[in-house]
Amino acid sequence: MQPLLDVSNLTVKFALRDTALTAVNDVSFTLAKGERLGLVGESGAGKSVTGFSILNLVSKPGFIAGGSVLFEGKDLTRADAETLRDIRGNRISMIFQDPMMTLNPVLTVGTQMIETIRAHMKVTRKEAEAIALDKLRKVYIPSPERRLGQYPHEFSGGMRQRIVIAIALLTSPSLIIADEPTTALDVTIQAEIMDLLLELCQSEDMGLILITHDLGVVSQVTQKIAVMYAGGIVEMGDTAKVVGEPLHPYTRGLLGALPQCADKADCGLADVAAPRVRRRLNQIPGSMPSLSDVPRGCPFNNRCELCETVCTTTRPLLEVKSDGRMAACHMVA
Amino acid sequence: MTNQITALLSLRNVIKHFDISGGLLDQLRLSGGRITRKRTVVHAVNDVSFDILPGETLSVVGESGCGKSTLARTVIGLYRATGGEILYRGERIDNLSDNGMLPYRTRMQMVFQDPYASLNPRMKVREILEEPVRFHNPGISDADVRSRVADVMEQVGVNPLWGVRYPHEFSGGQRQRISIARALVVDPEFIVADEPISALDVSIQAQVLNLMMDLQEQRNLTYLFISHDLSVVEHISTRVAVMYLGSLCELASAEDLFGNPRHPYTQALLSAIPRVGGKAAAHIKLSGDVPTPINLPSGCVFHGRCPHANARCMQEVPKARQLESGALVACHGVEEGRV
Secondary structure (H helix, E strand, O other): OOOOEEEEEEEEEEEOOOOEEEEEEEEEEEEOOOOEEEEEOOOOOOHHHHHHHHOOOOOOOEEEEEEEEEEOOEEOOOOOHHHHHHHEOOOEEEEOOOHHHHOOOOOOHHHHHHHHHHHHOOOOHHHHHHHHHHHHHHOOOOOHHHHOOOOHHHOOHHHHHHHHHHHHHOOOOOEEEEEOOOOOOOHHHHHHHHHHHHHHHHHHOOEEEEEEOOHHHHHHHOOEEEEEEOOEEEEEEEHHHHHHOOOOHHHHHHHHOOHHHHOHHHOOOOOOOOOOOOOOOOOOOOOOOOHHHOOOOOOOHHHOOOOOHHHHHOOOOOEEOOOOOEEOOOOOO | OOOOOOOOEEEEEEEEEEEOOOOHHHHEEEEOOEEEEOOOEEEEEEEEEEEEOOOOEEEEEOOOOOOHHHHHHHHOOOOOOOEEEEEEOOEEOOOOOHHHHHHHHOOEEEEOOOOOOOOOOOOOHHHHHHHHHHHHOOOOOHHHHHHHHHHHHHHHOOOHHHHHOOHHHOOHHHHHHHHHHHHHOOOOOEEEEEOOOOOOOHHHHHHHHHHHHHHHHHHOOEEEEEEOOHHHHHHHOOEEEEEEOOEEEEEEEHHHHHHOOOOHHHHHHHHOOOOOOOOOOOOOOOOOOOOOOOOOOOOOOOOOOOOOOOHHHHHOOOOOEEOOOOOEEOOHHHHHOOO
16 A cells, blocks of 8 residues: 655755755655654754655755655655645644744634635635634634634643644644644643644544654654654664664663663652662763764764774665664664 | 751742832723722742752752742842742841852852853853852962862863863753853852753753762762753652642652652643653643733632642642651642542
């Protein structure tokens, strides 16, 4: 069966005066209908640029330098403006980090929603309003009739993000790209929004690409994870497996750096009498290279404890390893 | 509660209000044909009391707007408390003049959230680090200053030779190390860290947390650690205080609080932590939003969103009570055994 989305060998560069920086380097993945994928990595790993380039939204000086993005069989990297307009916000919707930046502060929520519906569908105002109300109910906005006439500033942060999700749902898209949708929100609100996204994806059979730096969030919502580092995917596979027994040294380091994993042994043990032993967190030395000086060979070689000669000369490709998972590492069998 | 002699720092009914009513003309309102003057006050911290013991890490957690940063700034004297007392080793420090506060400045220091904003971009790192030493030790020789700065830089993992560089030449993690060095250079015993790792990436967070834990061991530091990241707090804290809308809900040892949360808000907060791997726990859903700290709800500030609230919760403000385990919980429901 044809996948919903098939990204292959996608490369995105940013042109400088005399060179070009490679922000996304040879990234390939597929997404089946209704599948949920997490793109995880630290700042500068290229996860947001990957998300934007799926919709061909990378703006100058950035450009898609190679590869293809097949969505329902159409290559979006080569599509004309009209085809793209038909897909953006219609078949594929995007949710951004800061709802206050996404919503227009001088228009009521209703205006913004009806505008979106009528841009993509031939319906009357009345019908559009009915759709808007229906979607607001889906994201659990109380008294939606009244809320439709209000401005974004009259909503709390969590409510605003619900509105943004409702707008993304308006045209019943088959894929949602959510770029750090809960990073600006408090943890209790984050939990609500993530529960909501998961519920909607399941009930509407929508695909989801969740871009985040939070491994905890990703592991609760997605079925697949792709871990990115310095522009490339270093490990990809089933979520439970990737977070349970990571293959790539970077994924291992990242998970080990999380306090909750270091504490895993004593999670849930409420032995108050025993003195608390504070374990040092596993730390990855150094920091992610800037795109202008990614090391030769494996981009992770200068921080990797397993680094050998081959790692400094040849860039490892993302390939299938022993148990069907994919990793880009010379040292993993 | 522990007595005042053993506590390094004690907060007694600390209140911090901000008057945001603006000028006189902004305060005037016309109501019923008469002009009245109305003040608008943000109740950021309301009646918070607890002790910080020497050598421990006490973390304050809560969501944005709960008053945790205001509390930190009030403790260290960046804000003047509206009411209550703050005692440092038994001496009141909340009513001291700037000069009177001076001796305490070398004993308590602060590390801020954003290392991009808290380091002066026009000063070299060495100047940033030398300034507090010279200020607090007038007459100290240049050689002594240099060696002290070099020692501290070494200790936080920044090469002393980099002292001639400017802050912008460092990465976020390195800058936060420099901020920590600046706090340590006057040899304090108590550090207030306000979200010191929130601006950093996961792998860098681990580096800075490890550094803070190592320094605590080497220098016998006491930390007041402010954070919204519950899993970080669980890892590094001795005790944890949970705040909601300016009030203290619960204070207990880290194991106790995370293993056996008692206050309904703590329970909801902990259930929301996204856990890596393990099955998603059922999130306790809170109805509605956090009310505004301008018009605080009557009674328990949490009653409007609490699944266990009753008539008493709406009228009477719950006092923090000590349980058998030593935990402090401010909840009528817990006291009556309903929760």
